[in-house]
Amino acid sequence: MERCIKGGQDSQWAIVVNDNDDDEKDRTGGRFEVDERSGVVRTRGTDLFQLDMEYVLYVKAEDQNGRVDDRRFQSTPEERLSIVGGKRAPQFYMPSYEAEIPENQKKDSERNLFADREIRYTLKAQGQGAGTFNIGPTSGIVKLAKELDFEDLRQPHVYSLVVTATEDSGGFSTSVELTIRVTDVNDNAPKFELPDYQAHNVDEDIPPGTSILKVKAMDADSGTNAEIEYLVSDDHFSVDPSGIISNNKQLDADNNNAYYEFVVTAKDKGEPAKTGTATVRVYTKNKNDEEPKFSQQVYTPNVDENAGPNTLVTTVVASDKDGDNVRFGFVGGGTSSGQFVIEEITGVIRLHSKAISLDRDKYELNVTAMDDGACCVNGDATIHTSTAVVVVFITDVNDNKPIFKDCGTYYPKVEEGAPNGSPVIKVHATDEDKGVNGQVKYSIVQQPNQKGTKFTVDEETGEVSTNKVFDREGDDGKFVSVTVKATDQGEPSLEGVCSFTVEITDVNDNPPLFDRQKYVENVKQDASIGTNILRVSASDEDADNNGAILYTLNAGSNAADLEYFEIQPESGWIVLKKPLDRDRYRLRVRASDRGTPPSYADVDIELDVVDRNNKPPLWDDATYGPIHIRENVTVGTVVTSVKASSGIENNPTVFYRLMPGSTAQTNKFHTFYLQQRPDNGFTWADIKVNHPLDYETIKEYNLTIRVENNGAQQLASEATVYIQLEDVNDEIPLFTEREQETVLEGEPIGTKVTQVNAIDKDGTFPNNQVYYFVVDSPRNEGKDFFEINKETGEVFTKVVFDREKQGAYALEIEARD
DSSP states (O other), X not given: OEEEOOOOTTEEEEEEOOOSSTTOSOTTOSOEEEOTTTOEEEXXXXXXXXXXXXXXXXXXXXXXXXXXXXXXEEEXXXXXXXXXXXXXXXXXXXXXXXXXXXXXXXXXXEEEOSOOSSEEEEEEEESSOTTSEEEOTTTOEEEEOSOOOTTOTTSOSEEEEEXXXXXXXXXXXXXXXXXXXXXXXXXXXXXXXXXXEEEEEEETTOOTTOEEEEOOEEOXXXXXXXXXXXXESOXXXXXXXXXXXXXXXXXXXXXXXXXXXXXXXXXXXSSSOOEEEEXXXXXXXXXXXXXXXXXXXXXXXXXXXXXXTTOEEEEOOEEOTTOOOEEEEETTSSSEETTEEEOTTTOEXXXXXSOOOOOSSEEEEEEEXXXXXXXXXXXXXXXXXXXXXXXXXXXXXXXXOOBOTTGGGOOOEEETTOOTTOEEEEOOOBXXXXXXXXXXXXXXXXXXXXXXXXXXXXXXXXXXXXXXXXXXXXTTOSEEEEEEEEEEOSSSXXXXXXXXXXXXXXXXXXXXXXXXXXXXXXXXXXXXXXXXXXXXXXXXXXXXXXXXXXEEEEEOSOGGGGGGEEEOTTTOEEEEOSOOXXXXXXXXXXXXXXXXXXOEEEEEEEEEEXXXXXXXXXXXXXXXXXXXXXXXXXXXXXXXXXXXXXXXXXXXXXXXXXXXXXXXXXXXXXXXXXXXXEETTEEEEEEEEOSOOOTTTOOEEEEEEEEEEOSSSOOEEEEEEEEEEEOOSOOOOEESOOOOOOOOTTOXXXXXXXXXXXXXXXXXXXXXXXXXXXXXXXXXXXXXXXXXXXXXXXXXXXXOOOTTTOSOOOOOXXXXX
């Protein structure tokens, strides 16, 4: 049994044992209890209650928030509760029952609302809903008998039922109301009225936020399950809660094929949410709102510096998204700018048709593109223009060869004996081209018939250095020719050459050499003072002061001998200065050059005094020459004939001897020989050529001829023969190198192509003067196309070339002295 009594929200109920009557303690025997919170009084235990017996309880409610002291709370007065035992119908715990069930609850699902007792339950519907629920007869469990659908209008949302409980014994029964409410479940997705929506002829220039169309979706659910919000998939658009779609950004009819297609989504607020979608197409109408756009903002074409009229420079490209036609020009109007023109329709930029002079590294052009509004109605009311920059870079053409502008001023000198690698001169060539076409590297050109190179050059700096130790008196000679080549780095490369002569300056590295190792001479006893006794001769291969000789006379073993003689310092003649009074004299002559310090050589002189009656041979001339002969005379040619008389009466016999000297110039190598011949009672000496002569090697000779008579005491006399060679044109000019040159097509007549160079080793002008000619021969294919300056070797064009007609010519040139 259960009963409920009421109290405040903070009340706490208690059954109070009344002990006013000492004889009576808890008359109920503890058979009841009260729920402290709800105030429900229930029976306890299993003992049966006596029929018609009264059970008395005292109850009170205490305020848990109101404390009187540490042990007591504020409370109501005790109230007497009388409970009478007897037969009663079954009692429900609650006066009525309510329950909720979701619409998607499965059939036969149970709700345990009533106690399982020895009671039979029945269920009856009030109004609609019969047969929707049933109840377990003994268990009291209420079951769903058929499927529910909240959205089915034929089904109520609230079911009013009556549950009756009947005792199996006694037949008592009690009824109670049971209300079951069906709750909505989010089992329906939003659904749009149309599967797709379309808006046509929407101007592309409408301002953002303009309403375009409205969509609408429905949801069959209820409450929040039916509340809808909208979303769009394209950020160009937005949709408000009512389904109105507006543009979120500026539209563009020139993209997306002039329409936008996107998805609009309707989403309910159920848990979990359900969605529905529809397609939206917005068709835009074009307006002339786009300016032409260049394919690039900066164009950087290259044009050769020698480009001619009408040469193509580049093509600028621009397009207009509106579909307008585009016309090109230069900023400021017009289709020409300086030496450049632009085609209005195509955007092709060319050099103009007049004379061209591209003298700058680059040209900057500002080009424009203008639409015509042909895309749309009234499109020409607004014309759009855009600009781009064309930077025309002028590319250098390798049309200038390196030039040694100061080549004619190069007169370097280097000392003989200078160590290998000694600096000679720094050459410099300039090339008017730019970049690699103007970068010059130097090299030495191999001289004709020359083994190895006598000089080296730094390819970067042009510093020329020796590549050997020179000997001025040896094979190198006094002058050495060198040719330096400057090559640019173009493709193909161009070359320039510079030929100059390096003077090998003399070093006093050669001492004087006497033409004999010892002089022995007979002197007449009665020789008068001032008589030329003997001439000594020394030569020095060095040059200038280093080869200029002075003679000094010294005594031999007897210092007194020096009192009788003196020597002429430059000629070498020993002259008597005191009458002779002894049979023999011994002297020493020193030949010293004028170098610093001087070099010298000594030679001994033996003079024997003979009887005054003995006479030495007498030369017709003490000195012969200079005698000039051509260097190309043949071996055996008579250079000159000399004659001396014996000095002895009735004994004309004489003997000639050509004295070998100690140098090539004094006949050390027997370049000349002597041949005696009789003629009219006299004996002549013919000086003849013994070996071929070469002006370029030795230009002059100094020969000593000794003649002796046939007396009892042979006396001798000497004479000197001076021979000078004359240069003969016996050397042919030789080109310094075989050249390969380039010339640009279209160049005017008279354009310089190259300059050739040939060297003639002859020693004198005009034998070494070189002239140049184009070979007049059928095999010379370039003869009609080129001409040459005969004196300078410069080659020039005679026609305007066309590379497509012929790409190369072989030109044969000859050098004549």
